[in-house]
Amino acid sequence: MVAKVFIFVAHTDGKADDTAFELVTAAKRLFPGCAPVALVTGSGLDGVCQEMAAALGEVWKFDQAALAHPNAELLWPLLVKVLPAGAMLLLPHSSLGMDLGPGLSVRLGAAYLPDVVGTEASEGTTLRVIRQEFNGQVSTHLHCDASGGAVITVRSGAFPPEATGSAVGQVSDRSGDAEGLTARRTFVEVIPAEAGDIDITREEVLVAVGRGIGDQENLALAEELALAMGAALCCSRPIVDAKWLAKSRQVGTSGLTVQPKVYLALGISGSFQHLGGIKGSPLLVAINKNPNAPIFQAASVGVVADLLELLPALTEKIHQSR
Amino acid sequence: MEILVCVKRVPDSAENEISIGADGADIRRDDLVYSVNEWDNYAVEEAIQIVERVGGSVTVVAVGTADAEEVVRREMAMGATQGLLLVDEAFEGSDGLGIATILRAAAQRGQYDLILTGAQADDGAAQVGGMLAALLDWPYASLVNRIEVNAGESLRIGREIEGGSQEISEIATPCVLSIQTGLNEPRYVGIRGIRKVASVEIPMLDAAALGIAEGSVGQTGAKVQRVDYFVPQTGLGAEMLAGSTVELASQLVEILKTKGGLK
Ligand SMILES: Cc1cc2nc3c(=O)[nH]c(=O)nc-3n(C[C@H](O)[C@H](O)[C@H](O)COP(=O)(O)OP(=O)(O)OC[C@H]3O[C@@H](n4cnc5c(N)ncnc54)[C@H](O)[C@@H]3O)c2cc1C
Numbered sequence: 406m407v408a409k410v411f412i413f414v415a416h417t418d419g420k421a422d423d424t425a426f427e428l429v430t431a432a433k434r435l436f437p438g439c440a441p442v443a444l445v446t447g448s449g450l451d452g453v454c455q456e457m458a459a460a461l462g463e464v465w466k467f468d469q470a471a472l473a474h475p476n477a478e479l480l481w482p483l484l485v486k487v488l489p490a491g492a493m494l495l496l497p498h499s500s501l502g503m504d505l506g507p508g509l510s511v512r513l514g515a516a517y518l519p520d521v522v523g524t525e526a527s528e529g530t531t532l533r534v535i536r537q538e539f540n541g542q543v544s545t546h547l548h549c550d551a552s553g554g555a556v557i558t559v560r561s562g563a564f565p566p567e568a569t570g571s572a573v574g575q576v577s578d579r580s581g582d583a584e585g586l587t588a589r590r591t592f593v594e595v596i597p598a599e600a601g602d603i604d605i606t607r608e609e610v611l612v613a614v615g616r617g618i619g620d621q622e623n624l625a626l627a628e629e630l631a632l633a634m635g636a637a638l639c640c641s642r643p644i645v646d647a648k649w650l651a652k653s654r655q656v657g658t659s660g661l662t663v664q665p666k667v668y669l670a671l672g673i674s675g676s677f678q679h680l681g682g683i684k685g686s687p688l689l690v691a692i693n694k695n696p697n698a699p700i701f702q703a704a705s706v707g708v709v710a711d712l713l714e715l716l717p718a719l720t721e722k723i724h725q726s727r
Numbered sequence: 728m729e730i731l732v733c734v735k736r737v738p739d740s741a742e743n744e745i746s747i748g749a750d751g752a753d754i755r756r757d758d759l760v761y762s763v764n765e766w767d768n769y770a771v772e773e774a775i776q777i778v779e780r781v782g783g784s785v786t787v788v789a790v791g792t793a794d795a796e797e798v799v800r801r802e803m804a805m806g807a808t809q810g811l812l813l814v815d816e817a818f819e820g821s822d823g824l825g826i827a828t829i830l831r832a833a834a835q836r837g838q839y840d841l842i843l844t845g846a847q848a849d850d851g852a853a854q855v856g857g858m859l860a861a862l863l864d865w866p867y868a869s870l871v872n873r874i875e876v877n878a879g880e881s882l883r884i885g886r887e888i889e890g891g892s893q894e895i896s897e898i899a900t901p902c903v904l905s906i907q908t909g910l911n912e913p914r915y916v917g918i919r920g921i922r923k924v925a926s927v928e929i930p931m932l933d934a935a936a937l938g939i940a941e942g943s944v945g946q947t948g949a950k951v952q953r954v955d956y957f958v959p960q961t962g963l964g965a966e967m968l969a970g971s972t973v974e975l976a977s978q979l980v981e982i983l984k985t986k987g988g989l990k
Contacts, residue, residue, distance in 0.1 A: 477867070478868075500887065500888045504857070504867075506857065507853070507854040507856070508858060508860055510858070511857075511862060517854055519823075520852065520853070536851075539849055539851075542744075543754060543958060545955065545956050546953070546954040547951055547952065548951075549951045590898040590899070591898075592895075593895040594895050597892050598890055610988050610989075610990055616741050634983065658889060659890070660891050661891070666988075669983075669988070689965075690979065701964050702964050706966050707965030707966065710972065714972050715972055715975060718975075722977055726980050
């Protein structure tokens with residue numbers, strides 16, 4: 406029996422996000438031979454639906470003003486209503502996917518597979534996928550009983566996007582199914598992130614400091630290095646959580662996306678949320694005391710060292726070389 | 728406001744290098760330093776601050792082995808009103824839904840207006856809060872980074888969305904919220920604080936006491952099973968530099984110079 410496979414299309418400003426096409430690839434790998442159906446929800450969807458119809462055979466459109474802002478508490482009742490029994494639904498592992506996926510799986514009586522990064526051949530209704538734990542320090546193989554369907558969130562960037570333009574898909578307007586939706590959670594507004602004193606997204610050389618710096622007073626070591634290099638200082642999330650640097654210095658999925666030529670990562674483990682904010686393939690130099698830190702997989706140059714020893718020496722060498 | 732906060736005892740990722748045991752069945756746990764899951768600590772702090780503003784109580788609950796007591800006690804030392812441990816061999820091997828099922832049983836023994844969980848824990852699954860909400864049929868929001876208590880039976884909340892923007896919503900109570908890091912500054916707990924709550928009794932409930940049917944949770948009830956741990960062989964990885972501190976510094980300066988890293 407061929408599985409009934411659906412992908413949930415995230416979109417912004419009338420265009421499908423990259424994740425939509427990555428989900429198509431993931432769906433085809435998990436369910437060889439399947440014909441995934443694209444689910445598009447929101448308000449004013451014609452552009453996105455056409456775009457998806459050029460990639461897939463079938464698009465279901467749910468166009469309602471109430472869905473203009475994604476709200477998981479509105480979406481789960483809709484999806485419970487329209488999805489067939491045993492459906493396999495793929496979502497991006499984004500703020501929306503994390504909001505919607507777990508509860509939806511319970512309501513559908515389906516299994517839940519979060520933040521999937523790889524797949525292996527499934528056996529009947531047993532799905533086999535790969536996830537990571539401990540911020541990417543180790544991976545795991547999972548087996549999942551999907552006989553009652555599955556909700557699967559997929560990590561952004563883990564699968565190559567499916568090339569588009571080959572299909573002549575049908576857009577089926579199912580907006581009627583989304584009429585009169587109500588939720589116990591209502592959208593009020595979006596408050597954009599505050600701009601900072603400097604704009605790290607425009608900097609060519611960045612020194613990024615992570616939790617490995619240990620104490621707030623050690624931050625000066627990274628500041629002195631950045632000053633010597635003529636670089637700007639940025640950081641991973643725990644540094645912002647601790648209020649040592651402003652949010653406008655945070656690199657990552659919930660911070661800023663930077664495109665430097667050189668990125669020096671100091672005591673950063675290399676979580677996908679952090680690496681997700683580094684674009685344009687810079688020279689990535691990582692200094693970390695743990696030789697197995699995942700950052701060394703992504704880095705171009707790696708140094709296993711204690712920051713507290715290496716940073717002063719490096720700053721001094723730079724001054725000498727000038 | 729009566730608040731239940733779900734916490735997990737995890738290997739402290741900032742303190743540990745995680746490695747895998749010989750047969751791949753588990754990570755090496757002998758020398759690990761454990762602590763409360765980072766996200767949960769923010770959740771407990773937020774609950775305490777809410778109660779400080781509007782009154783009520785904070786109950787901290789953990790599913791696990793008897794070892795979980797140390798983190799529950801630590802969170803009580805922060806100022807939580809009471810603790811609760813859910814421990815049974817039958818819980819071992821539970822998937823996310825299993826854990827949520829056990830927590831629901833605990834939630835239904837009280838009269839809570841609000842349940843908080845961390846947004847995620849060591850396995851990065853970010854699933855238990857949303858599942859618990861669905862099992863209770865309460866509304867849910869994930870990645871919450873702001874909570875204000877309204878006059879009526881609702882909260883005004885902020886969710887962190889991509890790029891660090893904040894989505895503001897109104898949510899009805901009772902509800903379940905999963906908490907993102909950074910929304911407050913968790914208070915420090917010293918030895919003294921721990922000592923103060925050292926003799927407070929923390930009730931421990933098993934499957935029978937919670938009315939959880941055999942086989943509905945644990946390994947047998949799990950739709951999702953972890954087969955093994957492994958370290959993937961990915962690409963070439965970084966060019967690793969070697970040498971003394973001074974030698975490393977010299978090599979780095981050369982590399983930075985040629986690649987435009989010194990301005
Ligand atoms: C929804 C969501 C969004 C997120 N968004 C972001 C985001 O935008 N940006 C972001 O960065 N994170 C984000 N995170 C958090 C992310 O998952 C990680 O927790 C975070 O990136 C870890 O930061 P880190 O690498 O600095 O700390 P850790 O993972 O704790 O790593 C510290 C590293 O320092 C090393 N170290 C320790 N001491 C020393 C020393 N003396 N010398 C050298 N090395 C040392 C350790 O070996 C370790 O590798 C997000 C998480 C979630 C759930």
